[in-house]
Amino acid sequence: DIQMTQSPSSLSASVGDRVTISCRASQSISRSVNWYQQKAGKAPKLLIYVASSLQSGVPSRFSGSGSGTDFTLTIGSLQPEDFATYYCQQTYTIPRTFGQGTKVELK
Amino acid sequence: QVQLQESGPGLVKPSETLSLTCTVSGGSISSYYWSWIRQPPGKGLEWIGYISYSGTTSYNPSLKSRVTISLDTSKNQFSLRLSSVTAADTAVYYCARETSGGELWRRTPYYYYYMDVWGKGTTVTVS
Numbered sequence: 001d002i003q004m005t006q007s008p009s010s011l012s013a014s015v016g017d018r019v020t021i022s023c024r025a026s027q028s029i030s031r032s033v034n035w036y037q038q039k040a041g042k043a044p045k046l047l048i049y050v051a052s053s054l055q056s057g058v059p060s061r062f063s064g065s066g067s068g069t070d071f072t073l074t075i076g077s078l079q080p081e082d083f084a085t086y087y088c089q090q091t092y093t094i095p096r097t098f099g100q101g102t103k104v105e106l107k
Numbered sequence: 108q109v110q111l112q113e114s115g116p117g118l119v120k121p122s123e124t125l126s127l128t129c130t131v132s133g134g135s136i137s138s139y140y141w142s143w144i145r146q147p148p149g150k151g152l153e154w155i156g157y158i159s160y161s162g163t164t165s166y167n168p169s170l171k172s173r174v175t176i177s178l179d180t181s182k183n184q185f186s187l188r189l190s191s192v193t194a195a196d197t198a199v200y201y202c203a204r205e206t207s208g209g210e211l212w213r214r215t216p217y218y219y220y221y222m223d224v225w226g227k228g229t230t231v232t233v234s
Contacts, residue, residue, distance in 0.1 A: 001168075031212065034221045036152075043201055043228050044152065049221035050208070087152055091205075091220040095167040096142075096154035 002026050002090050006099035012107040019075040021102045023088035026069075032092035033071045035064055038101075039084045047086075048073065078104070109134035111202050111226035119196075119233050125189040129202030129226060136160065136178065140205035141185045142222060143176060145198040153198075157205055158185055192233045199228040 003026040013019050023033065031051040036044035046055045048064035051071060061076040075082055083106055088099040115127035129141070142157040156166035158176045166174045175188040189196060204224040210217050 031217065032219055036222075043225040044222075045225070046221060046223050049223075050210070050217075050219040055223065089152075089222075094165050095156075095169075098152040098154070100151050 001095055002029060002093060002097055004088055004090055004097050004099040006086075006088055006102050008102060009100065010103040010105060012105050013078050014107045015078055015080055017078045019078050019082075019104060021073045021086055021088075021104075023066075023071045023073070023099050024069055025071075025090055025092075028068045029090045029092035031067050032090055033064070033066065034089045034091060035062075035073045036087045036089065037082075037084045038087065044087065075104075109204065109224050111204065111224055113200060113202050113226045113229040115229060115231070117230055117232060119192055119231060121193055121233055122191055125187070125192050125196060125231055125233075127187045127200055127202075127229065127231070128184050129186070131183045131185075131204075136183045136185065137180055140207075140220070141176075141178065142203045142205050143187045144201045144203055144222075145196075146201070146228075147195075147198045155187065155189075155200075194233050197231065197233045199230050201228045202226045 005024045007022045033051050035048040038044045047058050047062050052064045063074045065072050085101045085103045087101050110132045112130045119125045138160045140157045140159050143155040158164045158178050173190045178185045203222040206223045207220050
């Protein structure tokens with residue numbers, strides 16, 4: 001299985017901060033990475049697909065980059081509704097696998 | 108707008124079979140890949156498997172011996188069965204739609220997949 005390792009596991013930030021979350025794959029997965037946001041008690045929500053494409057309806061402050069083994073999710077200016085847990089996922093191969101999550105908390 | 112809704116028992120006894128159904132509304136099930144994902148309390152997401160619109164299945168090897176995913180196009184539903192459950196199978200179970208797309212990347216066709224529609228999830232406790 002391809003392991004997806006996110007860093008950091010958690011971070012504290014303030015409204016307006018620029019936030020970066022990293023995801024590293026255990027082998028090259030080209031651009032097959034998606035990013036999801038999950039709020040407490042809710043289902044995950046797709047933010048970014050194929051590394052850098054913004055899902056319809058998602059604010060443009062979210063962006064993704066990377067290819068091969070290293071990927072990044074950036075929140076340009078953190079808003080109150082962005083405090084949540086973020087997961088990367090690879091869909092390069094079966095089984096699909098997720099990172100362990102990064103919890104973004106209010107400083 | 109496509110919506111997914113999980114249904115099934117919230118409590119299952121150890122060694123029995125967990126059975127869940129996902130109903131697709133607002134669109135046809137006769138396309139895409141239809142997935143099950145679970146999340147144990149306080150933990151991350153685990154992909155269980157999926158079934159294609161044509162009935163082809165793929166499962167997580169860690170669960171493969173116990174999992175069956177099936178499709179009922181007449182009811183616009185797909186289902187999960189997980190046998191011989193233990194407390195470790197206690198989780199929120201989500202169904203999701205996996206969509207595919209293609210692009211030219213470095214002048215080469217590239218195909219990608221992502222889960223763009225999710226159900227709200229249903230909690231299953233094994234006890």
